[in-house]
Amino acid sequence: xxxxxxxxxxxxxxxxxxxxxxxxxxxxxxxxxxxxxxxxxxxxxxxxxxxxxxxxxxxxxxxxxxxxxxxxxxxxxxxxxxxxxxxxxxxxxxxxxxxxxxxxxxxxxxxxxxxxxxxxxxxxxxxxxxxxxxxxxxxxxxxxxxxxxxxxxxxxxxxxxxxxxxxxxxxxxxxxxxxxxxxxxxxxxxxxxxxxxxxxxxxxxxxxxxxxxxxxxxxxxxxxxxxxxxxxxxxxxxxxxxxxxxxxxxxxxxxxxxxxxxxxxxxxxxxxxxxxxxxxxxxxxxxxxxxxxxxxxxxxxxxxxxxxxxxxxxxxxxxxxxxxxxxxxxxxxxxxxxxxxxxxxxxxxxxxxxxxxxxxx
Amino acid sequence: xxxxxxxxxxxxxxxxxxxxxxxxxxxxxxxxxxxxxxxxxxxxxxxxxxxxxxxxxxxxxxxxxxxxxxxxxxxxxxxxxxxxxxxxxxxxxxxxxxxxxxxxxxxxxxxxxxxxxxxxxxxxxxxxxxxxxxxxxxxxxxxxxxxxxxxxxxxxxxxxxxxxxxxxxxxxxxxxxxxxxxxxxxxxxxxxxxxxxxxxxxxxxxxxxxxxxxxxxxxxxxxxxxxxxxxxxxxxxxxxxxxxxxxxxxxxxxxxxxxxxxxxxxxxxxxxxxxxxxxxxxxxxxxxxxxxxxxxxxxxxxxxxxxxxxxxxxxxxxxxxxxxxxxxxxxxxx
Numbered sequence: 268x269x270x271x272x273x274x275x276x277x278x279x280x281x282x283x284x285x286x287x288x289x290x291x292x293x294x295x296x297x298x299x300x301x302x303x304x305x306x307x308x309x310x311x312x313x314x315x316x317x318x319x320x321x322x323x324x325x326x327x328x329x330x331x332x333x334x335x336x337x338x339x340x341x342x343x344x345x346x347x348x349x350x351x352x353x354x355x356x357x358x359x360x361x362x363x364x365x366x367x368x369x370x371x372x373x374x375x376x377x378x379x380x381x382x383x384x385x386x387x388x389x390x391x392x393x394x395x396x397x398x399x400x401x402x403x404x405x406x407x408x409x410x411x412x413x414x415x416x417x418x419x420x421x422x423x424x425x426x427x428x429x430x431x432x433x434x435x436x437x438x439x440x441x442x443x444x445x446x447x448x449x450x451x452x453x454x455x456x457x458x459x460x461x462x463x464x465x466x467x468x469x470x471x472x473x474x475x476x477x478x479x480x481x482x483x484x485x486x487x488x489x490x491x492x493x494x495x496x497x498x499x500x501x502x503x504x505x506x507x508x509x510x511x512x513x514x515x516x517x518x519x520x521x522x523x524x525x526x527x528x529x530x531x532x533x534x535x536x537x538x539x540x541x542x543x544x545x546x547x548x549x550x551x552x553x554x555x556x557x558x559x560x561x562x563x564x565x566x567x568x569x570x571x572x573x574x575x576x577x578x579x580x581x582x583x584x585x586x587x588x589x590x591x592x593x594x595x596x597x598x599x600x601x602x603x604x605x606x607x608x609x610x611x612x613x614x615x616x617x618x619x620x621x622x623x624x625x626x627x628x
Numbered sequence: 629x630x631x632x633x634x635x636x637x638x639x640x641x642x643x644x645x646x647x648x649x650x651x652x653x654x655x656x657x658x659x660x661x662x663x664x665x666x667x668x669x670x671x672x673x674x675x676x677x678x679x680x681x682x683x684x685x686x687x688x689x690x691x692x693x694x695x696x697x698x699x700x701x702x703x704x705x706x707x708x709x710x711x712x713x714x715x716x717x718x719x720x721x722x723x724x725x726x727x728x729x730x731x732x733x734x735x736x737x738x739x740x741x742x743x744x745x746x747x748x749x750x751x752x753x754x755x756x757x758x759x760x761x762x763x764x765x766x767x768x769x770x771x772x773x774x775x776x777x778x779x780x781x782x783x784x785x786x787x788x789x790x791x792x793x794x795x796x797x798x799x800x801x802x803x804x805x806x807x808x809x810x811x812x813x814x815x816x817x818x819x820x821x822x823x824x825x826x827x828x829x830x831x832x833x834x835x836x837x838x839x840x841x842x843x844x845x846x847x848x849x850x851x852x853x854x855x856x857x858x859x860x861x862x863x864x865x866x867x868x869x870x871x872x873x874x875x876x877x878x879x880x881x882x883x884x885x886x887x888x889x890x891x892x893x894x895x896x897x898x899x900x901x902x903x904x905x906x907x908x909x910x911x912x913x914x915x916x917x918x919x920x921x922x923x924x925x926x927x928x929x930x931x932x933x934x935x936x937x938x939x940x941x942x943x944x945x946x947x948x949x950x951x952x953x954x955x956x957x958x959x960x961x962x
Contacts, residue, residue, distance in 0.1 A: 321779070321880070322779060322782075322784055323778070323779050323782050323879075323880035323881070325784065325785070325786055328784040329784075332784075351775075449932060452932060452933060478926075478929070479932065480926055480932050480935075481932040481935075485881065485884075485885075486875055486877075486879060486881075487871065487874075487875060487879070487881070487882070487884075487885070488885075490874060490875060491685045491922070492926065494681050494684065494685065495678075495681060495685075495922075495923050495926045495927065496926065498672060498675065498677045498678045498681050498927075499672045499678075499926065499927055516875075516877075517875065520798075520874065520875055520876050523799065523876075524798055524799050524806075524874075538786075539785070539786065540786060540788065540877065
């Protein structure tokens, strides 16, 4: 009898728990609201939600930490959501959040892929929640067509790919063979960054691209691919261009195992280990999008609009979807970036668009 | 004698010698063919350095696949490798000398990490037997538990290892091969010995072949199932330690791709998903097939945009070829 009832008990327990949880979120929806684009919320009533893929990625963890820092500066708390890189889980979380009180809700979301952005935007718009998205968005979807989708922030991958390409060319003395480790091939980030490398190669005619392979943004795959490419091209390899730091770190590991110390490595993202490697001199350069700032700024824009300090119609069209500034990190300036921190001044309502580097093309 | 009636065909089934040998020979032949083809196409492929590199790259997958094979032999499926490996990888990185805390347990840390893997495997087995839920659901759940443990221990800062001994696994060589390659070779040997000579291994086959018969003949199946999942967990744990040595850091994503690539390797090598057929050596051939394929496609310069598709196609063809001799057995495909 015990044996048969145990799973049933577990199921009942779980469903009770979920009902209780659902009850909690429903219970907080008390305010009445009109869902007008520009809010008049009491700052204390604003709910801040930050959503990224997972906290096990240092960059995304630092993003949520930046969100916490902003939330603390306005006396609130950020709800930290992670969806493990699963699109369905992300949509489910968005639905759950929007099922609660949405009048003073601010969302700072990293959509899993381009295709995930539209359902998130539409759901938030219907519910009247203030939304800022980052990185991924289909080209034909514009915040200008929506009331509460305040802004989309992304980074010019062509520019960062070129920046590290140029840094790599300089590090190998403008002469020699390099290999490129691409990201997940069907992502915009991978495509743009590689296009940036190609621009850099066009300008640095002494640098030859020996081979390009994908390592899917993964440290482990980069290790295996680099080992293979090192046996294929041997001493001709003078530099490795990686579309993100995780792959650059995998490549560094492969170089160490092959006993090679004469190869320059560059990446993008400025993860802590890459910064340490740059400080040590084993890595040449990386590019920072400033994760903590990203985590804070999305909430800050939403907070400013929700509290009425900023009106949606006052936001310039170019600021509704923009490339944010990014920073090349080399051994010269790495010290400033070793401890990620946010500057509260960046999040003041007058300054939230200070880092606009250009409109989305 | 020369006229075979249907009844005799059925009676003859327990020892179809030619069928067995043909099926067993399929994947190794495919491996040899692929190696020859790549060697002809690429001078870099046939260098000694590249073969060392291939065995190096195959080492972790070989160990993980050893574990998965025992579960597959029972006709169960284990989707917990990625979660178990995540937990063990972070655990070992935090227990040996590292940049996060003052621990410096050395070899003991490695043993604890493998024990953690074994414990999670044991949990899969116990839940499977206690709840009577299909193994793929239970192990998927345990995988999530493992990931959860890993993320808790990870706490947002990546632990980098500084333990010289563990780092040397990936860098130092004995007779031209890294320690990782030797560890994998020993694991395959141990796995094969367990499968061949211990009651655990023989019962794993028997459970996969006909669990009811085994139970009816008075064998208590449950402890053996739990033991097999525990063994698999230990292999995943060791695999995670090896990944950590390779990457120099404990990653939550350490095992991300291994769940499916280990099952793929096992099946490509001739270990059936339905259980009772195949074994550690079959699966190891499957591992080599997949790793050689990945390496060779890069060496001959297939565009990365084509590689995924080409690799998938070759795997499907290889599995279809290996399964060809089974068709006449009226095997139900599901």
